[in-house]
Amino acid sequence: MSTAVPERPAELPGGRRGEGAAGPGRLAMPRGIGWSARWIAALTVCQAALMVGIGLLITGPARDLWPLTAEDGVNEAFERMRTHTLTALSSAASEAGNTLTVIALTAVSCLGLLLVPRLPMWRQAVFLALAVSLQSLVFLVITVAVDRHRPEVHRLDGSLPTSSYTSGHTGAATALYGGLAVLAVSRLRGPWRTVVACLLCLLPLAVGAARLYRGMHHPTDVAGGLVNGGLSLLIVGRALLTDGFVTAVPARTPAPHRPRVPGRTAVVFNPTVTDEADRDALRRVLEHHGHHAPVFIRTTADDPGGGQSAEAVRDGAALVVVCGGDGTLRAAADALAGSDVPLVLVPCGTGNLLARNLGLPLAPADALDAALRGTVHRVDLGRVAGDGLAPTHFAAMSGAGLDAAMVERANANDRAKSVLGWLAYVLAVLRVLRTPRTGVDITLDGAPALRRTARMVLVGNIGTVQGGVTLLPGARPDDGRLDLLVLDPRGLGGWLAAVRTLLRPGTPPSPPPTAPASRGRDGDGAGAPVEFFTFRRAEFTFDTPQPRELDGDPVTAGRRLTVEVRPGALSMLLPVREK
Numbered sequence: 001m002s003t004a005v006p007e008r009p010a011e012l013p014g015g016r017r018g019e020g021a022a023g024p025g026r027l028a029m030p031r032g033i034g035w036s037a038r039w040i041a042a043l044t045v046c047q048a049a050l051m052v053g054i055g056l057l058i059t060g061p062a063r064d065l066w067p068l069t070a071e072d073g074v075n076e077a078f079e080r081m082r083t084h085t086l087t088a089l090s091s092a093a094s095e096a097g098n099t100l101t102v103i104a105l106t107a108v109s110c111l112g113l114l115l116v117p118r119l120p121m122w123r124q125a126v127f128l129a130l131a132v133s134l135q136s137l138v139f140l141v142i143t144v145a146v147d148r149h150r151p152e153v154h155r156l157d158g159s160l161p162t163s164s165y166t167s168g169h170t171g172a173a174t175a176l177y178g179g180l181a182v183l184a185v186s187r188l189r190g191p192w193r194t195v196v197a198c199l200l201c202l203l204p205l206a207v208g209a210a211r212l213y214r215g216m217h218h219p220t221d222v223a224g225g226l227v228n229g230g231l232s233l234l235i236v237g238r239a240l241l242t243d244g245f246v247t248a249v250p251a252r253t254p255a256p257h258r259p260r261v262p263g264r265t266a267v268v269f270n271p272t273v274t275d276e277a278d279r280d281a282l283r284r285v286l287e288h289h290g291h292h293a294p295v296f297i298r299t300t301a302d303d304p305g306g307g308q309s310a311e312a313v314r315d316g317a318a319l320v321v322v323c324g325g326d327g328t329l330r331a332a333a334d335a336l337a338g339s340d341v342p343l344v345l346v347p348c349g350t351g352n353l354l355a356r357n358l359g360l361p362l363a364p365a366d367a368l369d370a371a372l373r374g375t376v377h378r379v380d381l382g383r384v385a386g387d388g389l390a391p392t393h394f395a396a397m398s399g400a401g402l403d404a405a406m407v408e409r410a411n412a413n414d415r416a417k418s419v420l421g422w423l424a425y426v427l428a429v430l431r432v433l434r435t436p437r438t439g440v441d442i443t444l445d446g447a448p449a450l451r452r453t454a455r456m457v458l459v460g461n462i463g464t465v466q467g468g469v470t471l472l473p474g475a476r477p478d479d480g481r482l483d484l485l486v487l488d489p490r491g492l493g494g495w496l497a498a499v500r501t502l503l504r505p506g507t508p509p510s511p512p513p514t515a516p517a518s519r520g521r522d523g524d525g526a527g528a529p530v531e532f533f534t535f536r537r538a539e540f541t542f543d544t545p546q547p548r549e550l551d552g553d554p555v556t557a558g559r560r561l562t563v564e565v566r567p568g569a570l571s572m573l574l575p576v577r578e579k
Helices: 033-059 068-080 084-095 099-115 122-145 168-187 192-213 219-241 276-288 306-314 326-336 353-357 364-372 402-412 414-420 423-432 491-503
Strands: 002-004 260-262 264-269 295-298 317-324 343-347 375-386 389-394 397-401 438-444 450-454 456-460 482-487 530-535 537-550 553-574
Touching: 033 122, 033 219, 068 192, 068 219, 084 192, 099 122, 099 168, 122 168, 122 219, 168 192, 168 219, 192 219, 264 276, 264 306, 264 326, 276 317, 276 364, 295 306, 306 317, 306 326, 317 326, 326 343, 326 353, 326 389, 326 553, 343 353, 343 364, 364 553, 389 537, 389 553, 397 402, 402 456, 402 537, 402 553, 438 482, 438 530, 450 482, 482 553, 491 530
Parallel strands: 264 295, 264 317, 317 343, 343 553
Antiparallel strands: 002 260, 375 389, 375 553, 397 456, 397 537, 438 450, 438 537, 456 482, 482 530, 537 553
């Protein structure tokens, strides 16, 4: 067998932490909420200015030019072709873009994205809701700035005293159904996703045709609605669903020639999230890159991936492909820590925190294809141990306190989870929010201990969680350090201050290596609702036993926790990112 892996791993340079352009050989980190919000706001203003400018051109200097002079004829032609059947069909199509219909379908779709999956699809829900909302906001600005009379034909609907330009029905339908089409293409699997997406894309066209038939708009009004809705989708989608902000699917350029390394290719997969169609698609990608006859190995409830990965290496695997969620990845990474055998991460779960933070494509076949065209990088792992907790590794985050209690409580009631879905986690959060804080002694890199009270301590190799929320803005998985968040809000004001800090754009200054000693005084930083630190080794001693978690999986509770970074412990095959 042979594998397409580079001869030498590309070491990642250190450099500035946090946001920034990614150069060659450097992990591309997605930007945070603050950047995305500024991007969306700025481009929405440009969108409104563009649409208003076009409207003023249509009603002003260009109104006596073709094709605007032919629009009356188009409206009159639609009026002449009216029949009872077509009128009924146009009424139904027009209703699909009605304000109440669009609001109801958007709300139902967003609730479905949050409650139906095992973990909420916050980013997709925000994408859809924001696209529809911004389209409506721009539409209102346009109708105030541009005054255009409706066509001089018999109109089949009553109308509000708003401008004919643009078609609000068409714009709203474009944002809603176009957004659903985007989500269908990115989330559904199999040939049906193309059919569903095409049908959804036809709905805005049907709404626009219905508005023309019913005499409510000129053709350029409908075209303006399509453009307005499409621009909102483009702006919000670029901010929330693509590379510079979240992830991007690399172009399928021809794979470069790479030296072949003898050995098998093992694919460790979680059968609960990787179906037969996924495996067939992955097998085709592997064959395309020269990885013939790959061996597929299932994980089990007793062994979520560690034993399978270790056995694959013992059997001579030169490349291990891991298909699953964060738990499967953690088990495989623990087994491969310190090994030179590269790991390819194929995100098939619903969390996929490391994949999102690395900017990987989230479609399994695309993620595998992009990685096999890339180079080997060394990624840090966290090594954790404690009372009752055997030494092990985590790839994304580890914590004690509030977040671990939430995971533990939600996982304890499988029936509630099966019935309520992610709502069970919401209920768990409400139950543990009033859990008393505990005292903790924190020792960072051998400096004098910090005495704190805390509701949660969270250690991260990466910083961004589901929904694009950045809890540790300075965290990078390749900088040889780990980041720490100490959360201790007191009262309503403290919680509001904590939320404001966590959602604030920008990266807090990272303390220098000597900072823990200088910040070790109880009066310096103690009592703040949120504190950030960086370290290489940390020891936590809690006054009372605390629930603990590793990469979202609950582990045994305890009072002591030791966490240290293992720089470059994991070899990963990752896409090459250019400046």
